[in-house]
Amino acid sequence: MSDAAGEVRAAAAxxxxxxxxxxxxxxxxxxxxxxxxxxxxxxxxxxARLALERELPxxxxxxxxxxxxGLSVALAEWTGDALLALVxxxxxxxxxxxxxxPTMASPFDLTATLLAGALPAPALLALVxPLAxxxxxxxxxxxxxxxxxxxxxxxxxxxxxxxxxxLEIVSFPADDAAALDAFVSADCVVATGGDATVASVAAxxxxxxxxxxxxxxxxxALLGPEALxxxxxxxxxxxxxxxxxxxxxxxxxxPVSVLVAAEGDGATPVAExxxxxxxxxxxxxxxxxxxxxxxALLASERGAAEMRAAAGRPVAVLxxxxxxxxxxxxxxAAPRPAPLHRFVRVCPxxxxxxxxxxxxxxPQLAGVALAGFGPRTPALGRALxxxxxxxxxxxxxxxxxxxxxxxxxxxxxxxxxxxxxxELD
Amino acid sequence: MTPGPADAAAALRSGGDPARADLDARVLAWxxxxxxxxxxxxAAPAADDARFDGLARELFAxxxxxxxxxxxxxxxxxxxxxxxxxxxxxxxxxxxxxKELALRSFPAERERHVFRTSGTSSERRGxxxxxxxxxxxxxxxxxxxxxxxxxxxxxxxxxxxxxxxAAPRFALRVLAPTPEEAPDSSLSHMFGELRRxxxxxxxxxxxxxxxxxxxxxxxxxxAALERATRDAVAVALCGTAFAFVHLVDALAARGAxxxxxxxxxxxxxxxxxxxxxxxxxxxxxxxxxxxLGVPSAxxxxxxxxxxxxxxxxxxxxxxxxxxxRKLGPPWARVRIVxxxxxxxxxxxxxxxxxxxxxxxxxxxxxxxxxDLGRALxxxxxxxxxxxxxxxxxxxxxxxxxxxxxxxx
Numbered sequence: 001m002s003d004a005a006g007e008v009r010a011a012a013a014x015x016x017x018x019x020x021x022x023x024x025x026x027x028x029x030x031x032x033x034x035x036x037x038x039x040x041x042x043x044x045x046x047x048a049r050l051a052l053e054r055e056l057p058x059x060x061x062x063x064x065x066x067x068x069x070g071l072s073v074a075l076a077e078w079t080g081d082a083l084l085a086l087v088x089x090x091x092x093x094x095x096x097x098x099x100x101x102p103t104m105a106s107p108f109d110l111t112a113t114l115l116a117g118a119l120p121a122p123a124l125l126a127l128v129x130p131l132a133x134x135x136x137x138x139x140x141x142x143x144x145x146x147x148x149x150x151x152x153x154x155x156x157x158x159x160x161x162x163x164x165x166x167l168e169i170v171s172f173p174a175d176d177a178a179a180l181d182a183f184v185s186a187d188c189v190v191a192t193g194g195d196a197t198v199a200s201v202a203a204x205x206x207x208x209x210x211x212x213x214x215x216x217x218x219x220x221a222l223l224g225p226e227a228l229x230x231x232x233x234x235x236x237x238x239x240x241x242x243x244x245x246x247x248x249x250x251x252x253x254x255p256v257s258v259l260v261a262a263e264g265d266g267a268t269p270v271a272e273x274x275x276x277x278x279x280x281x282x283x284x285x286x287x288x289x290x291x292x293x294x295x296a297l298l299a300s301e302r303g304a305a306e307m308r309a310a311a312g313r314p315v316a317v318l319x320x321x322x323x324x325x326x327x328x329x330x331x332x333a334a335p336r337p338a339p340l341h342r343f344v345r346v347c348p349x350x351x352x353x354x355x356x357x358x359x360x361x362x363p364q365l366a367g368v369a370l371a372g373f374g375p376r377t378p379a380l381g382r383a384l385x386x387x388x389x390x391x392x393x394x395x396x397x398x399x400x401x402x403x404x405x406x407x408x409x410x411x412x413x414x415x416x417x418x419x420x421x422x423e424l425d
Numbered sequence: 426m427t428p429g430p431a432d433a434a435a436a437l438r439s440g441g442d443p444a445r446a447d448l449d450a451r452v453l454a455w456x457x458x459x460x461x462x463x464x465x466x467x468a469a470p471a472a473d474d475a476r477f478d479g480l481a482r483e484l485f486a487x488x489x490x491x492x493x494x495x496x497x498x499x500x501x502x503x504x505x506x507x508x509x510x511x512x513x514x515x516x517x518x519x520x521x522x523x524k525e526l527a528l529r530s531f532p533a534e535r536e537r538h539v540f541r542t543s544g545t546s547s548e549r550r551g552x553x554x555x556x557x558x559x560x561x562x563x564x565x566x567x568x569x570x571x572x573x574x575x576x577x578x579x580x581x582x583x584x585x586x587x588x589x590x591a592a593p594r595f596a597l598r599v600l601a602p603t604p605e606e607a608p609d610s611s612l613s614h615m616f617g618e619l620r621r622x623x624x625x626x627x628x629x630x631x632x633x634x635x636x637x638x639x640x641x642x643x644x645x646x647x648a649a650l651e652r653a654t655r656d657a658v659a660v661a662l663c664g665t666a667f668a669f670v671h672l673v674d675a676l677a678a679r680g681a682x683x684x685x686x687x688x689x690x691x692x693x694x695x696x697x698x699x700x701x702x703x704x705x706x707x708x709x710x711x712x713x714x715x716x717l718g719v720p721s722a723x724x725x726x727x728x729x730x731x732x733x734x735x736x737x738x739x740x741x742x743x744x745x746x747x748x749x750r751k752l753g754p755p756w757a758r759v760r761i762v763x764x765x766x767x768x769x770x771x772x773x774x775x776x777x778x779x780x781x782x783x784x785x786x787x788x789x790x791x792x793x794x795x796d797l798g799r800a801l802x803x804x805x806x807x808x809x810x811x812x813x814x815x816x817x818x819x820x821x822x823x824x825x826x827x828x829x830x831x832x833x
Contacts, residue, residue, distance in 0.1 A: 292764065292797060293809060295764040296777040298764070299764035299793070299795075300795040303518070308526065311526050
């Protein structure tokens with residue numbers, strides 16, 4: 001057994017003991033402590049927020065302005081009340097967690113969560129959710145964000161020492177199979193990551209242990225005929241630029257392409273407006289660090305688009321080589337690689353082909369920003385939900401998901417509990 | 426090495442374009458010279474910078490005059506044949522462009538063959554359009570012999586590789602489909618050409634292909650390997666990385682371990698492409714050594730691209746005891762560049778790999794990969810291939826657990 005595996009097992013043992021103590025306390029008390037944590041995080045001057053602004057740019061590569069603005073946008077509605085409302089919506093209220101009632105939710109004795117990506121808000125929620133259910137949590141932070149989990153743990157210790165004892169942060173190398181096996185021996189295992197990672201972890205979790213997987217996701221924007229000119233277009237472009245610029249397009253709610261449904265050439269003005277909006281937002285929210293592997297993909301896709309343009313295809317590349325963004329006015333909506341880091345494809349689609357054009361993305365579809373469809377909007381929203389989208393909103397709101405957003409089409413806390421129906425009077 | 430039917434005369438006839446015929450002939454002559462140098466056992470000719478530069482610039486001028494998209498792409502960058510001062514200034518075509526464009530430097534009606542990159546049905550596949558296979562085939566054999574079977578090249582190389590006596594016979598066992606089954610696979614075509622060109626040195630009863638209808642045929646393969654072991658015929662076991670994972674797993678499932686005869690070696694290429702579990706290269710080599718008895722020092726990785734005619738190979742068999750690095754033939758060169766500026770990075774720094782291959786006369790000779798590399802001595806090392814690019818939607822697809830350190 002590796003040293004890391006031993007540490008993981010020891011942490012798990014401590015957490016099981018701390019969890020037993022926690023479950024003797026009323027569920028409402030735990031929720032109240034976590035509500036205070038969320039309220040603290042909403043304050044941009046709180047120690048937690050200042051620590052993230054200071055440390056996350058170094059670790060994850062975001063500019064400080066992106067961290068500041070990204071957290072403000074993401075946490076604006078993540079209030080303490082929102083947490084209580086989430087529990088009420090999914091479980092009927094805190095009583096479901098500790099009273100005898102028709103629907104009862106029991107926490108797992110231990111939850112283990114593999115965090116992924118570099119965005120702090122999803123990490124915060126992934127840490128808060130099991131604790132809200134009074135399940136102690138073993139968390140392995142992502143290599144891209146070693147900061148958030150540590151800051152949460154520190155903040156929690158100030159608010160509620162007993163609850164803080166129910167959160168342990170562990171780290172072990174990706175190829176340490178013994179440590180991973182120790183980690184996934186928890187009663188409930190949550191894995192976020194690429195599809196191969198999720199599948200690999202799922203294969204190690206045998207029933208009756210619970211596995212909850214969140215694979216890789218992609219988001220897009222759809223613009224209809226009423227958003228293709230004038231102030232409506234400018235507003236949509238500014239909104240999309242914000243959706244793209246926040247977290248440098250590295251989140252699952254970051255749009256990688258904009259589909260423009262129009263009879264004529266609607267894609268060109270949208271691409272131009274978006275390029276201008278990205279150029280302007282760079283002054284306020286500068287793009288962060290781009291590693292050489294990402295640069296290689298950016299250069300490859302940009303160059304390939306330039307070659308298609310040179311071949312006479314109706315393709316245009318907007319944004320000079322040195323500018324920290326790239327917009328490609330595409331010839332069609334065929335799926336193409338997404339290099340991220342503020343690289344957006346604007347794709348023309350015949351109005352009747354919108355849903356069909358999105359079908360290849362359906363298995364990974366997360367958020368859709370929608371504008372300009374007038375009275376067709378509800379029907380389109382329905383079709384997108386049927387396709388697999390779990391969130392449909394207007395441009396500029398993609399990076400502000402509600403706390404209760406049904407990530408991956410699942411509930412936030414429901415997958416993390418065992419539910420029971422009590423049928424006696 | 427026996428000359429193939431696709432020789433210089435065939436190339437001269439193929440295009441009907443005198444300028445092309447002249448370029449083909451000069452590249453073929455260079456290939457022949459290198460081959461002769463290898464066979465004579467003399468030291469490889471010194472790198473001929475002037476020859477490479479002159480031919481590269483002539484080829485660039487020839488190709489941009491016939492491949493309009495590349496000409497316009499270069500013109501936007503201010504790079505015309507008249508304005509560039511060195512082969513290093515030739516703007517490379519991004520490899521991704523081969524997925525959407527047929528980049529030919531010959532009339533479309535003369536097209537004779539198309540090689541396609543591997544990939545799933547939902548992915549676009551890169552295509553290399555060819556009017557002749559002459560240079561491709563001429564380039565493949567000496568490179569393979571030089572770096573994978575140096576014992577066959579000459580007595581001198583044989584001694585350098587630690588062998589003695591007459592040129593040995595090998596079992597060439599290929600974990601890939603035959604060229605007849607996979608006519609658009611450049612890898613299968615390469616192995617088919619090697620089988621033909623090296624026939625006199627191969628043991629006919631133990632050589633063969635082991636993938637049928639996309640499935641590795643374990644039983645016939647194991648039977649052939651056991652026969653080779655019994656007869657003490659050294660095996661050159663060749664295939665894709667994922668095929669080796671399947672083989673290793675199949676052996677593990679049988680509780681079997683092989684000890685291939687002395688002199689055996691493994692040639693692996695390509696990535697995993699979602700067709701098997703993925704293993705870091707060290708782990709793959711460890712698994713191969715454990716399952717087949719072939720040590721890491723006798724495992725050669727080929728770095729090649731469907732879009733090019735020439736390949737690069739690990740140096741371990743040609744120059745044993747020296748650091749593992751990728752080396753290529755003299756008519757193909759590599760630059761390590763900053764991906765955004767296209768400028769050469771400082772020696773030892775990581776950049777993307779640009780390949781200029783003078784044997785790619787029918788297409789474009791300069792390609793920018795999305796693969797990361799670093800110069801190492803007289804060669805380079807490949808630090809990461811960009812095969813996952815297609816599936817990316819958000820950053821977590823960079824795979825925290827399996828390959829998470831790539832972005833760290």
